[in-house]
Amino acid sequence: MPRIAIIGAGPIGLEAALLARQLGHEVQVFEKGRVAENILDWGHIRLFSPFGMNSSEWGRGALARVFGRGALPREDELLTGLELAERYLIPMSQLVELEGRIHEQSQVRSINRRHFLKTAGIGSTARGAEPFQLLIEHRTDERVHLADVVLDCSGTYPHHNWVGDGGQPCVGERQTLTDAHYRLPVICEPEFGDRNVLVIGSGFSAATSVVALANLAKRHPHTKVMWLAKSQSGQGIAAGPITRVPNDPLIERDQLAAKANELAVVGHISRASSPESKANPVVWFADVAVASMTPTQTGHDVDGFHVELDWSVSQRLATDGENLPSRITVDRIIANVGYRPDRTIYEELHVHECYATQGPIKLAAKLLGESSSDCLAQASHGADVLKNPEPNFFILGSKSYGRNSNFLLRVGHQQIREVFEMLKGGKS
Ligand SMILES: Cc1cc2nc3c(=O)[nH]c(=O)nc-3n(C[C@H](O)[C@H](O)[C@H](O)COP(=O)(O)OP(=O)(O)OC[C@H]3O[C@@H](n4cnc5c(N)ncnc54)[C@H](O)[C@@H]3O)c2cc1C
The missing domain is CATH 3.50.50.60 (FAD/NAD(P)-binding domain)
Known part of the structure; x- marks a missing residue:
C-alpha cells in the first residue's frame, strides 16, 4: 500500500x-x-x-x-x-x-x-x-x-486577492491593511457600531458583510457602509452587484443576494444625496477602483483610513457620474476580495x-x-x-x-x- x-x-x-x-x-x-x-x-x-x-x-x-x-x-x-x-x-x-x-x-x-x-x-x-x-x-x-x-x-x-485595480495591490495597500482586513469579521457593535465602514468586493462574502452591517445599523443608526462593488456584466445598475441564480434552490443564498442588491440599488451613489445619506445605511459605489489608501493615526494607533477612488472604470461603462467623491475617509475597511x-x-x-x-x-x-x-x-x-x-x-x-x-x-x-x-x- x-x-x-x-x-x-x-x-x-x-x-x-x-x-x-x-x-x-x-x-x-x-x-x-x-x-x-x-x-x-x-x-x-x-x-x-x-x-x-x-x-x-x-x-x-x-x-x-x-x-x-x-x-x-x-x-x-x-x-x-x-x-x-x-x-x-x-x-x-x-x-x-x-x-x-x-x-x-x-x-x-x-x-x-x-x-x-x-x-x-x-x-x-x-x-x-x-x-x-x-x-x-x-x-x-x-x-x-x-x-x-x-x-x-x-x-x-x-491567501487573499488584492484590492487595487486589476487585482494588484493599490498604492499603500500592502502597508495599510493586515491579513485580518481580508477575512470575514464578526460584525459586532464595539468594532463596527456607529462607524463608517468601507466594504470592498462583489461576491457573497462582501454581501454577507454588507447585510450584517445594515442589520447592525438598525440598532446603531450612525453606522454607515460604503460598498465598492462591480455592477453585473451586461446588466444595469438596477440589478445590483450580486448575481442571483434563477430559481436558486439554496434559499438562504438567494435571500442574501436579494437583500444585498436592494441595499445597494437604493443607496447607489448617484441617487443618494451624499455618502452620508440618512435614508439607507449603505452607499453603493458601482464600478470604481481604489487608487490608494493610507492610515490615519491618533498617536501610535490607526483610527481610520483615507482612500482615493478612481472612477475611470465606471466612466468607461457610462455610469451616471454626478457627485462622485474622489477621496473618502472611513473608520474601518473590510476587503472581501476573494x-x-x-x-x-x-x-x-x-x-x-x-x-x-x-x-x-x-x-x-x-x-x-x-x-x-x-x-x-x-x-x-x-x-x-x-x-x-x-x-x-x-x-x-x-x-x-x-x-x-x-x-x-x-x-x-x-x-x-x-x-x-x-x-x-x-x-x-
Ligand atoms: C465564507 C465561506 C462560506 C462557504 N460556504 C460554503 C457552502 O455553503 N457550501 C460549500 O460547499 N462550500 C462553501 N464554501 C467553500 C468551501 O467549501 C470552503 O472554503 C471549504 O472550507 C473548503 O475546504 P478545503 O478542505 O478545500 O479547504 P480549507 O477548509 O481551507 O482547509 C484547508 C486546510 O489546510 C490547512 N493548510 C493550509 N496550508 C497548509 C500547509 N502549508 N501545511 C499544512 N496545512 C495547511 C489550513 O490551515 C486548513 O485547515 C465557503 C467558503 C467560505 C470562505
Missing part, C-alpha cells in the same frame, strides 16, 4: 484521510493550525448548502457507528462554520481510524521528489519511482516526511497550472468551459482532470479550483472518491 500524505485537515483533507484509512492505506495528515482551522476562522457564517451536501456518506457512516445517527446534524440542516466543525469535522478527526495520524501545528513548507531537481528526470519513471519529501515545520522544529502519494488539500483561504491558492509549497514539483485561474490545467480548462455561474451546478469532472505531470501528486478541494470561487464541498467528496478509485487501479 502506498504511503499517503495529506496537506490540510480542513473538510476535504479529513474526509480524504478517513476514506484512505477505511480502504486500508497508510496516511498522515499535516495541518498548519488546528483541525478545521479555516472554517473555524469564519465559524460565525452560515453555510448555504445543507449538511447532507457538506458531508460524505463514509464520514456520516463512521460517525453514526460510534455516536449513533441521532448525534449527527439532520441532512437538511444549515450549519454555521463553527457548527460544522464542532458537530462533524472535529468528531471525525477523533475517530479511532485517524488516531495519531493528524499532526496539528505542522506546516508543510515545501514538497519535492527525493534526489530530483525540478529540472531533472522530466516525465521519467525514475523520477516517479522516488518518494516525495515534505519539509514539515512544527513550531521551531523542522523534519522531512516521505510519502508515495501527496494530496494537497490546503485550500485557498486566507482568495487564491498558495502555490509555493509545490514549486519544486511538475504542476501544469492554468495561467488564468492558477488551478491545475485540466480541471481549470473544464471549469472555464462551464457556462453556469451557479456553484450548485458544479459537478466533478472525473479522475483524469486531477492528474498532474508529477505522478501521484493531486490537488483536491477548494485549492483545485484555483481563483475560481465556485468550489463546493460536494465536488470535493467526489474528487476524493475518484482519486482513490484511480489509486486502486494503479493509473495515477
Whole structure:
C-alpha cells in the first residue's frame, strides 16, 4: 500500500484521510493550525448548502457507528462554520481510524521528489519511482516526511486577492491593511457600531458583510457602509452587484443576494444625496477602483483610513457620474476580495497550472468551459482532470479550483472518491 500524505485537515483533507484509512492505506495528515482551522476562522457564517451536501456518506457512516445517527446534524440542516466543525469535522478527526495520524501545528513548507531537481528526470519513471519529501515545520522544529502519494488539500483561504485595480495591490495597500482586513469579521457593535465602514468586493462574502452591517445599523443608526462593488456584466445598475441564480434552490443564498442588491440599488451613489445619506445605511459605489489608501493615526494607533477612488472604470461603462467623491475617509475597511491558492509549497514539483485561474490545467480548462455561474451546478469532472505531470501528486478541494470561487464541498467528496478509485487501479 502506498504511503499517503495529506496537506490540510480542513473538510476535504479529513474526509480524504478517513476514506484512505477505511480502504486500508497508510496516511498522515499535516495541518498548519488546528483541525478545521479555516472554517473555524469564519465559524460565525452560515453555510448555504445543507449538511447532507457538506458531508460524505463514509464520514456520516463512521460517525453514526460510534455516536449513533441521532448525534449527527439532520441532512437538511444549515450549519454555521463553527457548527460544522464542532458537530462533524472535529468528531471525525477523533475517530479511532485517524488516531495519531493528524499532526496539528505542522506546516508543510515545501514538497519535492527525493534526489530530483525540478529540472531533472522530466516525465521519467525514475523520477516517479522516488518518494516525495515534505519539509514539515512544527513550531521551531523542522523534519522531512516521505510519502508515495501527496494530496494537497490546503485550500485557498486566507491567501487573499488584492484590492487595487486589476487585482494588484493599490498604492499603500500592502502597508495599510493586515491579513485580518481580508477575512470575514464578526460584525459586532464595539468594532463596527456607529462607524463608517468601507466594504470592498462583489461576491457573497462582501454581501454577507454588507447585510450584517445594515442589520447592525438598525440598532446603531450612525453606522454607515460604503460598498465598492462591480455592477453585473451586461446588466444595469438596477440589478445590483450580486448575481442571483434563477430559481436558486439554496434559499438562504438567494435571500442574501436579494437583500444585498436592494441595499445597494437604493443607496447607489448617484441617487443618494451624499455618502452620508440618512435614508439607507449603505452607499453603493458601482464600478470604481481604489487608487490608494493610507492610515490615519491618533498617536501610535490607526483610527481610520483615507482612500482615493478612481472612477475611470465606471466612466468607461457610462455610469451616471454626478457627485462622485474622489477621496473618502472611513473608520474601518473590510476587503472581501476573494482568495487564491498558495502555490509555493509545490514549486519544486511538475504542476501544469492554468495561467488564468492558477488551478491545475485540466480541471481549470473544464471549469472555464462551464457556462453556469451557479456553484450548485458544479459537478466533478472525473479522475483524469486531477492528474498532474508529477505522478501521484493531486490537488483536491477548494485549492483545485484555483481563483475560481465556485468550489463546493460536494465536488470535493467526489474528487476524493475518484482519486482513490484511480489509486486502486494503479493509473495515477
Ligand atoms: C465564507 C465561506 C462560506 C462557504 N460556504 C460554503 C457552502 O455553503 N457550501 C460549500 O460547499 N462550500 C462553501 N464554501 C467553500 C468551501 O467549501 C470552503 O472554503 C471549504 O472550507 C473548503 O475546504 P478545503 O478542505 O478545500 O479547504 P480549507 O477548509 O481551507 O482547509 C484547508 C486546510 O489546510 C490547512 N493548510 C493550509 N496550508 C497548509 C500547509 N502549508 N501545511 C499544512 N496545512 C495547511 C489550513 O490551515 C486548513 O485547515 C465557503 C467558503 C467560505 C470562505
